[in-house]
Amino acid sequence: MTFSAILSLAERTLKHSWRIVERDEADFFVLSTEKFESEFIISAKNLPHERCIFCTHQHRPERDYENNVLFISTGGLPQLSSLVKVLNYQATNINCSKQAPANDLSITPIMDRHTIVVLNDDDFFDPDRSFLKTLLENTTDFLIYRFTSPAGSIKLYVDFVKKIYYCETSLKDLKSYFVIKDAIIIDSVSEIEWHNAVEQATLPRSQPLANLIWYVAFELSNGRLLYGHSDQDNVYLTRWPDLGVEGCGKYIKLAAFMRNNVTNLTVTASKTNVPLPAVYSFYNACYLIGIVEKADKSELYAKVLDEDKQQLLEKITNRLKEINNHKEAAE
């Protein structure tokens, strides 16, 4: 039974007509994640927060249900009464910017992994469909990437022999080009041409190619698991990623956990309180730089910190965050 079947069952008691549509046409979006761990996917998929509907497995008294949270029963499907309540509330109280007819609303499930809908290829991350493919295949020794947009262009110089790259700007500045169609032009050049180009440009120092691959893979993953991989495989990190790479420093705990435990990604997400989509992206990036291995058995080294020590670590962590926040505010 699918989400659409439950929707059909609910039809009789819904105040409006609802249908499942493609993402671009949707008035509302159902996220299969818990509300508290949905920020990442909302941001990654650029969804309107007020028109997102979340899911929860935690049964609460009906009076405590939130108007944008669907209760998922043990069968992995939304509870009928919860669906009716949430959809009726949303249709009546939330304005859709598209001015959809009041009696005809649409909905699309996003990143559904609770068997509400069957995942299609687009729900996985396939590096072969992006320019990451050229970084991974390494079929030539020297490449120059030109990222172009109406606002300007940025060059990236990759030496596959020494496994280094130079970039005219920070990786963060490249991110916006990843989603622009035909924004990337790749030139295969000779070693001499490559060195001449690097010498003539004003560039920061070289960085390991693995850092570039990590960043691009993480950003392009958008919370989707690598194509052909399962989140039920037992995996671990064979070494630490470079925590100084843009974005990687946010996942220190995830790295520490995966460096010291062997388990699957869903358990990893739950033990570290990192949203599963972020765990997928992190895993993809680490896998593609070759620091992930699979294992037959799960080996969890449960470290039980006493409450005092846990609180103490939190205090230190919070104080360190204050230092960073203070610096960011000063900038």
Added chain:
Amino acid sequence: MKGQRLKIVFTGCVGAGKTTAIDAISEIDPISTDVKSTESSVLERKSSTTVAMDYGELTLDAETKLYLYGTPGQRRFDFMSHVLMKGALGLVILIDNSHKTPLEELDYYLNLNAEFLTVNPAVIGITHYDEISQPTVDDYYNVLKEHGDFWPVIQSDARKPEDVVLLLHTLLAILEYS
């Protein structure tokens, strides 16, 4: 834990940036025992050096402070490391990548603190990486592997608070998960 002296120790070779790192994040003016250097090995790298310890503080709440200690870089003061290390939560080993033999320096500090590191964590911060990118981070991991250690290696600029904070955040994550 109330009233307990919580401390993290920064160690490493002369000029690796221990004093600078503590200065970057301490909320008090760090107390430093820098003196004009006379030793030629030190003079090659900088004009003054720490002879006893560096000291900084971070207030966690009304009753708790985190103390940051830096060990002297000169080997004749190594005994101070063992004094400062007692009861520390963990160790930040800073290695100057522009040192003549940085990999040997890491090897030295891993050996010097081997007993402490059997039960406490460390992170390795590689400084001056912007000046010279050899040896690489991979080379440092190889040294760690020879010791059977699995500590993270992070390029760091000791002048930047965010880089020092990253080292400490990583140390805390290891304390929590390994």
